[in-house]
Amino acid sequence: MSIDPSSIPNFGGQQPEPQGPAGPVVPDQDLVKQLLDQMELKYVVDDEGDLAAPWEEFRTYFMFRGEGDQAVYSVRTFYDRPHQIDDKQPLLEAIDDWNRRTLWPKVYTHTHDDGTVRLIGEAQLLIGAGVNIELFVSSTVSWVRAAIEFDKWLVEQLGLEKDVDGTDGEPEEGDE
Template sequence: MHGKPYEGNHTVSIDPSSIPNFGGKPEPQAAGPAGPVVPDQDLVKQLLDQMELKYVVDDEGDLAAPWEEFRTYFMFRGEGDQQVFSVRTFYDRPHKIDDKPKLLESIDDWNRRTLWPKLYTHTHDDGTVRLIGEAQMLIGTGVALEHFVSSTVSWVRAAIEFDRWLVEQLGLESEVDSAEPKNDEE
């Protein structure tokens, strides 16, 4: 069916040799339908498998890849033409409320200089401040598979890079090693 969006019941193949592993391999190139696809959770699972990233499905049905200091969620929201794919990272490192002005200055700098993820703060009832990063793509009308794959991989890389960058910005270098993917631990 030429040009028909992917609806989850067809197999879309992602060339495994083209998926980077965060170690400098070439950018991903997807092999699949020539027309637009409407990505779903199964496609993201296939991509994460090929990136050799561990993942879980939470109680709400969202897909998440855990790291030591953060969790990245791959979520689908909305219906029809308004469906959105969101990659949202919850950084678990707590910051003190007194550090919020410095934290906001740092994430403002990041948000000005980078495309993604866009970062914001969340202040918890106990007064700790945590960061959330997010990137989104409108997918309801379909997207090119190659664009979806390369965007998702880039967003995951950027989520990891932000954590390392923030550690350097705030002088937390002793924590850099903990930002490594859990998948690398044997």
């Protein structure tokens, strides 16, 4: 499945219609499902009960952790593109640049036992005391967009783009 980022509605410029309590709300998974439906994004609930929206090169999880005033809403994106351990230094330099320039997602590496390096992006919001519904909606939409933008940005920064035919843009023997 491939989602064009421009197809995600921009909730930031619109006046939302009243949809619930006027005061702070404590968001939950059902609220995120409603938002993803409104954004026309497909999602699944995994074996651990976390909500995930899959894309071709990554998947974004919408998770709730903690209790009471310490409850946290986390949007975490796992980028599926494997990188080799030898490429970790330029990868770290690129994500350090991203992390300096942007508010979210903050991106970090995870090195697997087999030596492959994967990236994870994350943004969090304390929700235990309740949050303004408009803040919650605009943050979630912005975080999803930023996760998509990071993937595109990284492809451009590291020259990871592949042609549709699966080559890296270099002509094969016999091609003219």
